[in-house]
Amino acid sequence: MISPHEFQTSMTILAGAFPDKKLTENMLKAYSSALSDLEEGYLYLAVQDIIKSAKFFPRIAEILDTYHRVWQVHGRRPISYDGEIIEQLEKTLGKDKRLWNKLPEKEKI
Numbered sequence: 001m002i003s004p005h006e007f008q009t010s011m012t013i014l015a016g017a018f019p020d021k022k023l024t025e026n027m028l029k030a031y032s033s034a035l036s037d038l039e040e041g042y043l044y045l046a047v048q049d050i051i052k053s054a055k056f057f058p059r060i061a062e063i064l065d066t067y068h069r070v071w072q073v074h075g076r077r078p079i080s081y082d083g084e085i086i087e088q089l090e091k092t093l094g095k096d097k098r099l100w101n102k103l104p105e106k107e108k109i
Contacts, residue, residue: 006041007035007036009044010047014057014058018054018057035063042067043067046067049069
């Protein structure tokens with residue numbers, strides 16, 4: 001199950017990426033209810049994928065589709081929400097230590 005912190009952070013990222021979408025309390029309750037049983041860490045990775053490709057704020061079904069795709073890529077390898085697995089960070093940042101050093105400490109694992 002995802003933590004309330006991961007849900008809140010993921011929704012904040014989506015809201016920042018899609019500023020035209022106003023998030024209502026009812027909307028957040030619906031998203032929270034539908035996404036609450038996802039495995040820790042994968043929602044965050046799905047949101048990172050969504051903000052790079054989606055043109056509009058995603059519906060729950062779109063988040064779930066992306067979540068399942070991300071889950072298939074990573075399998076059941078453990079992922080820490082407080083920092084993506086090192087392998088994922090290295091894929092994203094490469095070996096460029098300047099980018100790595102710009103990450104907040106909690107993202108470095």
